[in-house]
Amino acid sequence: DAGITQSPRHKVTETGTPVTLRCHQTENHRYMYWYRQDPGHGLRLIHYSYGVKDTDKGEVSDGYSVSRSKTEDFLLTLESATSSQTSVYFCATLLGGTGELFFGEGSRLTVL
Amino acid sequence: AQTVTQSQPEMSVQEAETVTLSCTYDTSESDYYLFWYKQPPSRQMILVIRQEAYKQQNATENRFSVNFQKAAKSFSLKISDSQLGDAAMYFCAYRSAQGAQKLVFGQGTRLTINP
Numbered sequence: 230d231a232g233i234t235q236s237p238r239h240k241v242t243e244t245g246t247p248v249t250l251r252c253h254q255t256e257n258h259r260y261m262y263w264y265r266q267d268p269g270h271g272l273r274l275i276h277y278s279y280g281v282k283d284t285d286k287g288e289v290s291d292g293y294s295v296s297r298s299k300t301e302d303f304l305l306t307l308e309s310a311t312s313s314q315t316s317v318y319f320c321a322t323l324l325g326g327t328g329e330l331f332f333g334e335g336s337r338l339t340v341l
Numbered sequence: 342a343q344t345v346t347q348s349q350p351e352m353s354v355q356e357a358e359t360v361t362l363s364c365t366y367d368t369s370e371s372d373y374y375l376f377w378y379k380q381p382p383s384r385q386m387i388l389v390i391r392q393e394a395y396k397q398q399n400a401t402e403n404r405f406s407v408n409f410q411k412a413a414k415s416f417s418l419k420i421s422d423s424q425l426g427d428a429a430m431y432f433c434a435y436r437s438a439q440g441a442q443k444l445v446f447g448q449g450t451r452l453t454i455n456p
Contacts, residue, residue: 260442262443262444264446269350269448270448271345271347271432271446271447271448271449272432272444272446273446274443274444274445277441277442277443279441279442285441287443288342317384319386321386321444323442328374328376328391328393328436328438328442329376329388329391330386330436330444332385332386334384334385335384335385
């Protein structure tokens, strides 16, 4: 295991409220990612980070922002949650050399 | 942009038999990695097998093997002697060997094992 912890694991919130999901890793991996998983779409990349304070957009970044102030923490923020952001969110880190991504256990977010 | 396509939303197989899951991808790159991930009901993403594009030999991990056809851009997963614990969603994924190190996933195939 790459030592990835996501919090919270489950959250129910209302439309228009801000939400922050946290990903914490203990492996000192350089790359970190946020994906969302929806039926029929597989996993789609929201944002990723290639170092402290270095982030970039993925294919479904609208409505999301990220921050990485420390190597071990990567935060995903929904500034104003919408029902279309109801999903399961996965954090992942990249183990250098092998190209394999390690995943957290996922965070299920429901926006009512 | 690279894309990955899994054309079989669902598959089923009898326990102890063999099943093949299909995956095709689109890329203009010559150097890349391909992966199959398994997602059981626990939701955890588990790496099943990986293939480097520069290797002609197909990867094998115990009962799991791939048929990598680089020219056809095809990367199928064969599961031999299927077991009940193989029931899961299976995702094919692509990663470039250069650049942003992003993993691109297919839509997934739900595999059911019939006892």
